[in-house]
Every structure is written in C-alpha cells, then in structure tokens.
Amino acid sequence: MTRDLRLAVVNWRDPWHPAAGGAERYAWELARRFAREGTRVHYVTCRAPGQVRREKVEDVEFVRLGGRFTVYPLVLLWMLGYRLRRGFDAVIDCQNGIPFFTPWVLPRRVPVFCVIHHVHDAQFGLYFPRWLAWVGRVLEGPVSRWTYRRHAFVVVSPSTQRAVRDRLGWTGPTHVIPNGTVAAETDGVVSEPAGDPDLVCVTRLVPHKRIHLLLDLAESLAETHPGLKLHIVGDGPESVTLAAGITERGLGGVVIAHGYVPEKVKGALVARADLHLSTSQGEGWGLSVIEAAALGVPTVAHDVDGLRDAVRDGVTGWLVHTGDDQAEVVRRALKELADPTQRDQVATECQTRAAEFDWADTAARMRDLVVSATRSAGGRGYGVEHPGRRR
Numbered sequence: 001m002t003r004d005l006r007l008a009v010v011n012w013r014d015p016w017h018p019a020a021g022g023a024e025r026y027a028w029e030l031a032r033r034f035a036r037e038g039t040r041v042h043y044v045t046c047r048a049p050g051q052v053r054r055e056k057v058e059d060v061e062f063v064r065l066g067g068r069f070t071v072y073p074l075v076l077l078w079m080l081g082y083r084l085r086r087g088f089d090a091v092i093d094c095q096n097g098i099p100f101f102t103p104w105v106l107p108r109r110v111p112v113f114c115v116i117h118h119v120h121d122a123q124f125g126l127y128f129p130r131w132l133a134w135v136g137r138v139l140e141g142p143v144s145r146w147t148y149r150r151h152a153f154v155v156v157s158p159s160t161q162r163a164v165r166d167r168l169g170w171t172g173p174t175h176v177i178p179n180g181t182v183a184a185e186t187d188g189v190v191s192e193p194a195g196d197p198d199l200v201c202v203t204r205l206v207p208h209k210r211i212h213l214l215l216d217l218a219e220s221l222a223e224t225h226p227g228l229k230l231h232i233v234g235d236g237p238e239s240v241t242l243a244a245g246i247t248e249r250g251l252g253g254v255v256i257a258h259g260y261v262p263e264k265v266k267g268a269l270v271a272r273a274d275l276h277l278s279t280s281q282g283e284g285w286g287l288s289v290i291e292a293a294a295l296g297v298p299t300v301a302h303d304v305d306g307l308r309d310a311v312r313d314g315v316t317g318w319l320v321h322t323g324d325d326q327a328e329v330v331r332r333a334l335k336e337l338a339d340p341t342q343r344d345q346v347a348t349e350c351q352t353r354a355a356e357f358d359w360a361d362t363a364a365r366m367r368d369l370v371v372s373a374t375r376s377a378g379g380r381g382y383g384v385e386h387p388g389r390r391r
Contacts (some may be wrong), residue, residue: 005039005374006089008082010075012096014045014062019236021204022287023117026156026179026362027094028060033363035059042088044078046071072100080105090370092154097124098139101147111373112151113175113366114144117284118306119163126207141168148172152373154366156285159305177366179285180359183294186271188264192256195229197334200273200297202266202288203280205236213279213326215245218255220327225334228254230277231269235260271295274337275330276317278307286310289317294354296347298337300330316350 011027013020027043035041035058047053047064055062065074079102082088091112093102097120103112120140124133145168152173155161164170203209211232218230232242232255239259246255258269270276276292276299283306289299290310299317301307311317318333320326337343 005034005370006087007034007039007370008042008044008079008088008091008102009034009060009094010044010079010091010100010102011094012046012071013048014043014051014064016051017046017048019048019204022179022285023094023096025287026115026117027092029180029359030092030363030366031060032058033360034367037367042082044075072098075100076102076105083107089374092366092370095140095144097136099144099148101143103147103151108150109377111370111377112148113154113369113373114148114151115154115156116160116164117156118160118282119167121167122282123208144168145170145172152369154369157306157309159309160284163305175365175369177362177369178357179287179290180362181287181290181294181354181357182359183354184267184270184291185264186267186295188262188266188268190265190268190272192229192231192258194272196227197225197274198229198231198272199275199277199330200231200233200269200292201277201279202233202270202292203278204234205232205238205242207238208281209238210279210281211238211242212245214277215242215249215251215255217277217279217327217330218251219249221330222251222254224331230255231258231273232256233258233261233266233269267295270297273297275300275333277330278302279326280304280307283307283310290354290357293317293350296350298333298346298350300326300333302326312349312353316346316353 009027009031013024015024015028031041031043041060042063043060044063046066051064053064065071065078088110091102092115093099093112094115099114121137124136149172152175153164153170154175154177155164156178161174161176201214205211221228242257246252270292276297278299278301282304286307292299293316299311301311301319303319303321308319311319313319318329320329
C-alpha cells in the first residue's frame, strides 16, 4: 500500500470540466485509487466557470487554479508554495499538449512521472496561429526533454511510446501503462429509434476528430443503406459546424447529433449499434473503442496512432488504411456482421479484448513506479501490495 505518501496529480482539467475526456478519466482513476489506499492526493487543475476552487471528492483534494492558459504558471506558483510548507513525495504530471514542467519548482529528489497520452505536434496547427503552434512544438519537444531529463515518461500505448522517441526525440525511460475500462450501464432511455444499420460515434467535437469524415461516410452509405442512422454522441466547439453540415448535406434524420448525454444513455446507444466509428487523425489510445468493445460492439477506425493499438484489425474491428475508401470498409464490415455466427464471434473477441484492461491494474502499475522511485530517492520505504493482480 502507499499510506502516508504525499502525491500531486497535475492535469489540465478534472473529470467534471465541460471539456473533460479520456485524459481526465485516466488522471482521476489514478488519483481516487491512490487516495483509497491512504495516500494524500492533491489533484491540481484549471477551474471552469461555476466550479469551486477547493473541494474534496473521494478523499482526493481538488485545487482549481486559473483558466486554459493561466493554469500553467498558477500551478507552478501553488506547488512552489506547497513545497515550502510541506512538499510532495512524488508528482504525476500529465501532458495535454504541453506538460506543467513541475520539476522547475520541485527538489531534485522528488520523482516526477510525465504522463503523455499522445504527441500533439501535428495538432497544434489545427487550434492555434502559426507562431503559437511553433511555441507549442518547442515546449512539447526540446523544453520537455530538458525539463524531465532526470525523470520518466509514462505513455498509454505502444503508438505513443514510438512517437515520443521518434517525434519528440526522448531518450529517457518510458513506461507503458494503458488505460483501463469499465463496461457501461446500458439501461438508459433512448427516444430515437435505431437505424438499419445503426452506427454510433462517441467523440469530443474538436477539429482533430475530423467530423466531416463522418458526414462523408453517412452521405455515401445512405445511397446503399436507406435505413441508415448515424448517432454522434458528444459535445465540443465543432458542434455548430456539425449541425450546419447535417443541414447543408440534407442528412437530417440520417445523422443524429445527440450532444452530451448521460452515461446510461450513451451506453444504450453504443450497445444497440452495429458498429462504432472513429475518424480521429490520431489518439494516444482509443478509450471509446475499448468501451464499445466491452459491450460487444466492434469499431471501424483509421489506421493512425493509438487506434491501431486499440483495434485488432479483422478481429475486434476494421482499420481504414491509407488509400482505402472508408465507406467501403464500413460496407465490408456490415456484410460480415450480417452473418449471425460471425457477429457473435466478433462480439466475443471484442469483450475478451476489453477484459484485458482494468483501472485497478492501471493504478497498480503506476503504484509500482511511484513506490520504487520514492524508495530510490530516499523516501520513507512505502510498502506495496497488489491484491488480485492479473498481469
């Protein structure tokens, strides 16, 4: 166990932030499980409008500071003040484009684990002007390499492990600790009838998710599958563009933009679908893919970082490779799934795959790293137990 350990989990957002996603789920699952063991955990993050500055949830102490960009200097100032008062034994510093550079304000003996979900170098230009995108790439690359040179990176997939070495030039220690998953509850009420076929995409509506490719797909498939419905579940800044695209292409009644829905409704929409879709240009992993697999639903995704790790091509889903027509890949998948025996086999493979990932195991692996590092740094010799470890 890690009793009496003082741990900071620093992440751009918390799980209740309006723009929260997979990175927040990862940070929260670690924080709550460490706290459950007796670790004193501070989750330090930004503050969305309406959120309180300080609160405790499941024994995790939340500290919310600043907004989208101001959170970075404010977190460093807060951590410097906490160091002067008491200090931390270890820090989990989560990189969402750029990390928080916490080693700048910590004693050298305090181990820091920089968690990287995926490399953002190709995405900065989608969100920022050219000069700011350049700054982002410098901070993500050379500045991060220098800042964390005495520490370690934690990545969530083999794709990200390759990317931090090939694209960021990182030569230090790297540990792969994947996401966990939990099968969603599926008893939510869905007012919209299912289509024939019925497709679903669970995603944040942001530029790198390439929502226009979903509309291209729906437009093409509607010609050969008149009963088609494509349910897009999620919210974000591209919601207005999505609504406009549905209207302009005459896809009303074919593409249904649900926006944010409760977890049980999301589970119900995914569970009844024939296929789950992802058109993202790159991920660290593909949490929505594994969550769909846990419900026995395969995914069609593009052959890009993260998604090629989450989808076992031809087994738990299908990958759209460079040069492929995504609509043809989906048609092929639907044809295979029309055979009940094949459909059952794919569903079984999906659930078997999803069962390999468990948040308790994710936290246990991180616990191994933290305990080992604090001991090496001259910590207080925290004990560690792993009840029920499977892998």
